[in-house]
Amino acid sequence: MPGSLTIGHHGAAASLDHTEAARLATVLDELAYLLEIPGPNRINDAQLAALCEGRAADRAELADWSRTVAAELKGRRP
Numbered sequence: 001m002p003g004s005l006t007i008g009h010h011g012a013a014a015s016l017d018h019t020e021a022a023r024l025a026t027v028l029d030e031l032a033y034l035l036e037i038p039g040p041n042r043i044n045d046a047q048l049a050a051l052c053e054g055r056a057a058d059r060a061e062l063a064d065w066s067r068t069v070a071a072e073l074k075g076r077r078p
Contacts, residue, residue, distance in 0.1 A: 021073045028070035035063040 016024060031051075034043045036059075048057045 025070040025073035028066040028073070032063040032066040032070070035059050035066070 031043075034041065035048070036042075043051070043059075045057065048059055048062070051062060052058070
């Protein structure tokens with residue numbers, strides 16, 4: 001159901017209700033924006049590396065992923 005989310009990993013699951021999923025979608029949209037903009041408010045390279053958790057830091061990929069997941073949480077595809 002759009003706006004709801006269940007995440008499971010090795011037997012433990014976390015669920016978000018519609019309100020929480022909408023809030024997470026807003027955070028992900030803002031993350032994508034802060035990854036893409038130029039200037040002092042942009043997420044810097046050190047922050048990007050931390051968000052990528054050891055994977056190759058790819059600003060465009062993370063922004064795209066954030067927008068895609070946000071759209072799915074909102075019940076619409078980008």
